[in-house]
Amino acid sequence: MNLVLFGPPGAGKGTQSKILTQTRSLPQLSTGDMLRAAIEAGTPLGLAVKALMDRGELVPDETVIRIIAERYDQSDCKNGAVFDGFPRTIPQAEALDEMLAERGRKIDLVLELKVDDAVLLSRVEARIKAGGILRSDDTPETLAHRLKVYYKNTAPLIDYYRGQGKLKTVDGMAPVETVTAQIAQVLDGVPA
Numbered sequence: 001m002n003l004v005l006f007g008p009p010g011a012g013k014g015t016q017s018k019i020l021t022q023t024r025s026l027p028q029l030s031t032g033d034m035l036r037a038a039i040e041a042g043t044p045l046g047l048a049v050k051a052l053m054d055r056g057e058l059v060p061d062e063t064v065i066r067i068i069a070e071r072y073d074q075s076d077c078k079n080g081a082v083f084d085g086f087p088r089t090i091p092q093a094e095a096l097d098e099m100l101a102e103r104g105r106k107i108d109l110v111l112e113l114k115v116d117d118a119v120l121l122s123r124v125e126a127r128i129k130a131g132g133i134l135r136s137d138d139t140p141e142t143l144a145h146r147l148k149v150y151y152k153n154t155a156p157l158i159d160y161y162r163g164q165g166k167l168k169t170v171d172g173m174a175p176v177e178t179v180t181a182q183i184a185q186v187l188d189g190v191p192a
């Protein structure tokens with residue numbers, strides 16, 4: 001199964017993707033994690049994207065499409081994957097459809113985690129208050145910008161996938177276990 005977890009920054013896509021790696025034995029393909037790993041390793045890719053990511057801007061479509069295709073061709077994706085934070089633009093979604101079609105595959109389901117902006121902001125504030133290790137883009141100011149980018153570039157994908165009949169929406173403001181249970185219910189209804 002190829003599954004896209006979709007939603008605004010901080011909606012819980014990463015948390016739920018990780019749970020799905022355990023419960024459905026599907027690898028989590030997070031472009032954000034891959035880009036952060038490149039920054040950490042100091043690779044040319046990392047150097048190229050760091051400033052954009054710190055500002056909460058999207059990195060170029062060609063860059064993320066390339067890293068996703070390379071990752072998807074690894075053997076652990078033979079039964080599919082959970083796409084987390086990708087696609088984020090219409091060209092990315094089209095490239096993903098094309099990449100999968102070339103491999104005789106397709107997106108089976110797009111799960112939208114719906115979370116209000118005020119809840120996203122209060123989650124960032126709670127993380128700051130808790131004083132954990134924060135990402136450089138995990139501040140109220142950068143979140144506000146990332147949300148703008150989300151509504152402008154990424155939210156149009158809702159109609160794109162709705163048009164394909166693949167979109168299912170889950171209340172991402174419920175407690176984590178409830179969201180997990182709702183996702184399981186949706187997935188159990190998808191034909192294998």
Ligand code: AMP
Pocket residue numbers: 009031032033035052053054056057058059060061064084085086087088092137146
């Ligand atoms: P995330 O961890 O998914 O919240 O992504 C963190 C940052 O990585 C984003 O704010 C973007 O700068 C960059 N990024 C991750 N995925 C993508 C993508 N699919 N397209 C463009 N930029 C991305």
